[in-house]
Amino acid sequence: MNELLLTLLNFLQQYGYPALWVSVFIASFGAPLPIALVLLAAGAFAALGDFNIAALALLSITASVAGDNLGYFVGRRWGSKALLWLAQSKSGQRMLSPARLERSRQYFARRGGWAVFLSRFLVSALGGVINLLAGAELYPYREFLVLDISGEALGAVIPLTLGFVFGASWDAVGDVLGSLSLLILALCIVFISGVWLVRLARRIYAARRAKVDALQSGGQKISVSGALPLDPSVKPQSSGQLPPL
Amino acid sequence: MSERVKLFIVGLLLSVGLGLAIFCTIQTVQAVQRFQRERQLAMAGDISTLRPWMTLPYISRVYHVPESYLYQWLHISNPQTIRHVSLKALASRFNRPLDALVKEVQTAILSYRKAHPKSSLHPAPTHGPPARRRKA
Numbered sequence: 001m002n003e004l005l006l007t008l009l010n011f012l013q014q015y016g017y018p019a020l021w022v023s024v025f026i027a028s029f030g031a032p033l034p035i036a037l038v039l040l041a042a043g044a045f046a047a048l049g050d051f052n053i054a055a056l057a058l059l060s061i062t063a064s065v066a067g068d069n070l071g072y073f074v075g076r077r078w079g080s081k082a083l084l085w086l087a088q089s090k091s092g093q094r095m096l097s098p099a100r101l102e103r104s105r106q107y108f109a110r111r112g113g114w115a116v117f118l119s120r121f122l123v124s125a126l127g128g129v130i131n132l133l134a135g136a137e138l139y140p141y142r143e144f145l146v147l148d149i150s151g152e153a154l155g156a157v158i159p160l161t162l163g164f165v166f167g168a169s170w171d172a173v174g175d176v177l178g179s180l181s182l183l184i185l186a187l188c189i190v191f192i193s194g195v196w197l198v199r200l201a202r203r204i205y206a207a208r209r210a211k212v213d214a215l216q217s218g219g220q221k222i223s224v225s226g227a228l229p230l231d232p233s234v235k236p237q238s239s240g241q242l243p244p245l
Numbered sequence: 246m247s248e249r250v251k252l253f254i255v256g257l258l259l260s261v262g263l264g265l266a267i268f269c270t271i272q273t274v275q276a277v278q279r280f281q282r283e284r285q286l287a288m289a290g291d292i293s294t295l296r297p298w299m300t301l302p303y304i305s306r307v308y309h310v311p312e313s314y315l316y317q318w319l320h321i322s323n324p325q326t327i328r329h330v331s332l333k334a335l336a337s338r339f340n341r342p343l344d345a346l347v348k349e350v351q352t353a354i355l356s357y358r359k360a361h362p363k364s365s366l367h368p369a370p371t372h373g374p375p376a377r378r379r380k381a
Contacts, residue, residue: 016329048303175279183266183269193258
């Protein structure tokens with residue numbers, strides 16, 4: 001168990017609810033604090049009567065939503081200006097052109113919701129960055145708030161309940177949750193890259209097929225006039241065969 | 246970027262993802278096994294599950310030893326000031342090595358169990374001050 005976690009737990013045991021609120025708020029803004037473990041421990045303390053579990057849940061949800069909103073507004077206030085400046089400056093245009101910035105905003109508006117929701121409880125280490133990014137990309141605030149509250153509710157209730165149920169074994173539960181969330185992340189990478197690979201392979205196959213078809217039709221026209229096909233490696237009569245990748 | 250390079254990069258990403266997934270599966274299985282072992286020990290009240298984050302009232306309730314007994318054993322005269330202090334903070338407050346303090350508390354639990362053989366099977370009598378719920 002690391003020193004930072006022990007310090008946070010000591011802070012929680014000595015100062016109670018305000019300590020939890022402050023820790024969760026700071027972690028939600030983006031500080032790398034092991035807050036899921038703190039919530040597991042708080043659930044375990046609640047099981048023995050030190051805290052009220054409902055009050056813990058309410059406090060941690062309000063603290064994390066407040067921290068996330070601060071991150072969102074910082075991103076919206078300064079992050080969007082920074083991106084705009086980057087897109088308009090001469091040196092920045094190499095990395096981020098105005099057209100690319102607009103495309104990324106549209107993409108985030110379409111797909112960013114999942115990132116906002118999942119980063120609340122599944123990959124909470126990315127939460128702070130996603131908040132800043134959502135603000136900088138001018139993601140609609142109402143949607144952000146709804147996804148944030150629902151995600152943070154899960155992010156608070158899951159560890160608190162597990163800590164409450166498993167009591168003194170909460171640190172072992174924390175290890176299971178940590179490795180499980182990494183496993184889910186790895187499976188997401190496998191799934192997404194698998195989908196990309198299939199799409200890319202289909203695109204390449206379709207492009208090659210179109211090329212061969214074009215060559216075939218070209219070859220047939222030419223062979224009618226008595227000339228040789230353009231590419232000698234491609235046989236005009238064998239329509240099913242494709243050249244290797 | 247040509248399609249062939251893209252294909253190579255995505256293939257590499259897939260391989261890394263698969264490797265990571267296998268590694269994380271093994272880690273998760275090991276963590277679950279560790280959790281099951283720890284849970285069994287904790288349920289049995291094994292003193293090896295004592296941790297530096299525990300406070301004396303917490304230890305009292307988990308291991309069914311009266312708080313007052315622990316305070317007496319550790320020669321703590323004013324328990325109200327340290328009720329919400331973890332063993333780690335207690336060790337630094339009293340300038341004692343943490344391992345020595347943990348061992349001392351473990352000895353106290355064993356000694357109480359020896360003197361009261363039935364106490365580990367039933368909830369402890371609350372000789373010390375009752376568990377105080379914090380106000381929200």
